[in-house]
Amino acid sequence: MFVLKDLLKAERIELDRTVTDWREGIRAAGVLLEKTNSIDSAYTDAMIASVEEKGPYIVVAPGFAFAHARPSRAVRETAMSWVRLASPVSFGHSKNDPVNLIVALAAKDATAHTQAMAALAKALGKYRKDLDEAQSPEEIQAILEKAAAPAKQKAPAVAPAVTPTDAPAASVQSKTHDKILTVCGNGLGTSLFLKNTLEQVFDTWGWGPYMTVEATDTISAKGKAKEADLIMTSGEIARTLGDVGIPVHVINDFTSTDEIDAALRERYDI
Template sequence: MAALNDLLPKAAVRLDVRVADWQEAIRAAGGLLVETGATTDDYTAEMIRNVEENGPYLVIAPGFAFAHARPSPAVLRTGMSWVRLDQPVEFGHESNDPVHLVVGLAAEDSGAHTAAMAALAQLLADPATTQALQDAADAEALLAVLAGPDGGRDDRGQEETAGEQAGDERRAGNAQPVSEKAVHKILTVCGNGVGTSLFLKNTLEQVLDRWGWSRHVTVEATDTISAKGKASEAVAILTSREIARTLGEIGVPVKVVEDFTSGPEVDRILRDTYDV
């Protein structure tokens, strides 16, 4: 599977870009995908249409939009782009606006970029790394942060202090596993199943690892259409507020996550799901 630095070339990075609105922000990210040979212009239109049809669910963390659409003939190869805005813009998200960073993703399928998404999710969950990315003076400096000695780490709960994490582990240790034999499934859902749902899957898996429940709960990232068919297999669905509205009543609890990179928020939702 492709790593983050394999998918994001220097030519696909633009810093301090001026745009008037969210459409221009996505066009900037899409234009870089075109320039670097990842997509055709049609894919940019598909990314914009994704927001128009599904809402601003792709604003998955405060200030951060992950622009993408479904795999299509407009995707020539899997690739990413990075646009840091000079002035933030509103996407219409209830809690994560305004957006100052737009990362574009073009995926040929649902699997080749999962390692890169996991690495990026971990980086953006670390406040120090997020600040370093925001402060990077040029593309070289930004890519150095992404590929630095900590760039591929598998940290657990970066958002928590050491004391909070220790307390979290003690509480999780007191929670009994669901069953030594049972394996539960939780779905993480987005509009297309190739981008934001993978961010949320990674964060949830980190929490499950910290709890010691990874053997008992599997996580599957999927899209809205597939989620409705798979709902009966799951104990819960984790998704954005916009996608939750689209899913409606599907027979299992649908839990809304505001910040897809926040371990503490996902931890609270998991505790509520299992009443621990």
């Protein structure tokens, strides 16, 4: 399994870059990967095309865009790049614009980078201010390494006292499958990001051993919906999915355990 320090080398981090629009911002992140021979330029083009086709679904938190495309021959190695902008740019997102941080992921497959994704989600949720103020690539790496360090879990006093499998019938809105789908256009970028934050909430509740969270793409989600309690995704992907027969809950900030906690309590009537 990759960890962040393996994927995000110092030479793939650029701070206070000036760009004119979101396309130039994604291209800046892609060029960092191209310069280290991690990708061909075709992958950078694919990251831009994905947003042009699906909308700004990669803007998964206030001021943060997670650029990526499907694995392809244009990816030579799994890697990440980090571009902090001197001035933020608009992606057209209704809640999370403007963006001042773009992280790009190039993945050779859909599984190898999951550990690094979990660490990144945790870091942005907990240390975003520090990351925005860091003065060097090495300082960015140090903050990310701190975030990746294991910490003792402390369940809050308001955490649910029951699991989904032993809860009385009145505590859930309907029969549950104990499964949630997180969905994005490619099934390996923003959906994994949301999956990791969702699992943090379940671990805090003590529900981790009882729940399955699966990251998937829009096409697969339609076939898997009948196996799940609900889908969590962005507004753009929710519109693409349409009616899939189960609740589709839009999450604006994929790094916010508070927003996801509230959504889960609504679904499971806690």
